[in-house]
Amino acid sequence: MNSIINYLFWGFVAAASVFLLMAGITSFREGSQRAGSIFLVSCIALLCISVLPDRLISENEIFRIIFLSVGLFLPGIFLLPLSGIHKKDTQIPQKRYNESDAVLSRRLLEPGTEAYAAYYRDHSGYKESDNRARGNPGLLSENSRYFDPITFNAARANFSITEHLHRLDVLKPARKSIQADSKKQTSFIKDWMKRTGARSIGITELKDYHLYSHKGRGPKSGLPIANDLPHAIAITVEMDHKMMSYAPAGPTVMESSEQYLFSGILASKLALYIQNLGYRAKAHTDGNYEVICPLVARDAGLGEIGRMGLLLTPSLGPRVRIAVVTTDMPLDYEEKKSVAAVVEFCTLCRKCAINCPVKAIPEGPMKMTGGVSRWKINSDKCYHYWTVSGTDCGRCVIHCPYSHPDNWLHRLIRFGIKNNLLFRRMAVKLDDVFYRKIPPIKKLPEELTYRKNR
Ligand code: SF4
Ligand code: SF4
Structure with a gap:
């Protein structure tokens, strides 16, 4: 014995x-x-x-x-398998959102122009806050708090090339239509995208609420958006954990721009491929969206919408960028797998809200907004911070417990979070112990800056 x-x-x-x-x-x-x-x-x-x-x-x-x-x-x-999950994600918007009302569209209105006068005539509530942001140094500005010649100029280069991708966005009329086999095409597209760098890919029926009602940016700004393509393919790419760990300093905006560009390249080549087969296809890439990417990706089964309003994927959390292709090529949809544990975890964890420098993320429970129960972030506050810091910040993204690297240790923890409600509660506390509740801003490595670390 x-x-x-x-x-x-x-x-x-x-x-x-x-x-x-x-x-x-x-x-x-x-x-x-x-x-x-x-x-x-x-x-x-x-x-x-x-x-x-x-x-x-x-x-x-x-x-x-x-x-x-x-x-x-x-x-x-x-x-023990005690998931304790009883609610499904029900965030189905009741109406389409006008992209012109997004803060990233409003910032493009130039004082003194007819467009500026017309917009604020109808939306005077935004004017004061927008003009305050216009008085700040601005995104990627040399006068911003985290300006650094290396990372900021790398980000500018990435954003410039991403803008060039917009030129590829032409819905060409069908040349010579082949009868695509939906199963074969779905499997080919998924393999191709993953082999060339996509982290995840999903397909869904394109719903009305996925689309903005009107364009808010670019040459078609102000024009209504038609819902005339039946399918949407969502692609995610990973943002590098190390680069994002310097948030909100320069490496964040460099990495973010890198992955906007990369996801844009994947979506653009996919749209061109589909057009080559004789079908209509449109790539939705940074600065040129007709769809709300997180909603499409969620319905395509790639994750859920978390407290910070971004897509939370099961293996990388919000540490992804998304691009979408809409098309009329026949494709197979898979049954959406519920990843409701992610939303359940968000109700316990408030780490993104606690770490937001301007408290733009709500710490309380979901609230009814526009007929939908959800967490609504204050995007004006968030954007104001970007115009001061010069970067797109990303502190909420990198300090989300789901953003840890996708290795065996964090996979085990994610399994526990999904599987057991006691583990879920414990994981919130342990994340604070192991990684700090409010981690300090990391010093930049010498190779990424000309400035003395502050
Ligand atoms: S990006 Fe920064 S400012 Fe914006 S919500 Fe996240 S933490 Fe807050
Ligand atoms: S930090 Fe916590 S509350 Fe915020 S999105 Fe991530 S899991 Fe949800």
Whole structure:
């Protein structure tokens, strides 16, 4: 009996120590010094607690039984399939949103022009706040708080090329239509996009509420948007964790622009491919959207809309950029898999709201907005901060617990969050312990700046 308990005890200690050691090494490798240190200290503490009784008392069987019971019972509770999820995401907008009302469209109105006068005649409520933002240095401005010649100019280059992609956006009339096999095309497109860099891809029926009612930017600004293509393909690409970890400084806007460009390239080549087959297709890329990408991606099964109003994907959280292609080519849809655990987690976690420098994200529960129960961020406050910082900030994105690198350790935690409501609660607290509740802004590495670190 004694020897069985001994085997079990030392087997458990060995397994737990290896787990903690591997978790520590993984954390150091992903750049989380604090988490790595906590795992290694826990590993040493576990070994000390296991060995000490042998040194202090001769008969320690009782201690080993208690130790084993607690050690196996606790993880057992957290692995039980108690998801506790009872609500599904029901954020279906009741009407279409006019892109002209988005803060990123309003900023393009130039004082003194007819468009400016006409817009604020009908929307005087926005005028004061917009003019205040116009008085700030502005996005990518040399006078902004985080201006840096390297990252800002790299971002400018990326945004310029992304703008060139808009020229490819022509809905060409069908040349010579082939009868596309929907199953074959769906499978080919998914393989092709993933092989060339997409992180996830999904297809959905294009619904009315996916589309803006009117264009707010570009040469077609002010024109109504027709719902005349039946399908939408949503593509996500990953934003680099290390670059985003410098948020809200320059590397964030550089990385964000990088992935706007990359997702734009993927969507543009896909739209051109479909047109080459003789079908209509339109790429929706940064600065040239007719659809609200997070809603399309959600309905295509790629995630849910979280507290910060962005798409939260199961494996990378909000650390993605999205592009969409709408088309009339026959395609197969898959049944949308519910990832409601993500929204359940958001109701417990408020990390994005706590870390937002201007408190633009609500900390409370969802509220009815336009007939929909949801969290509504204050995009004016958020954009104002961008015009001061010069970057698109991203603190909410990188400090979301879902944004950790997609490795075995965080996959295990995400599994627990999905599977067990007790684990979900514990994960919120542990994320604060391992990664801090309000992490400080990281200093830039020398290779990414000409400025002295502040
Ligand atoms: S990007 Fe920054 S300012 Fe905007 S909501 Fe997120 S944390 Fe707040
Ligand atoms: S930080 Fe927390 S509350 Fe905010 S989106 Fe991520 S999981 Fe949800």
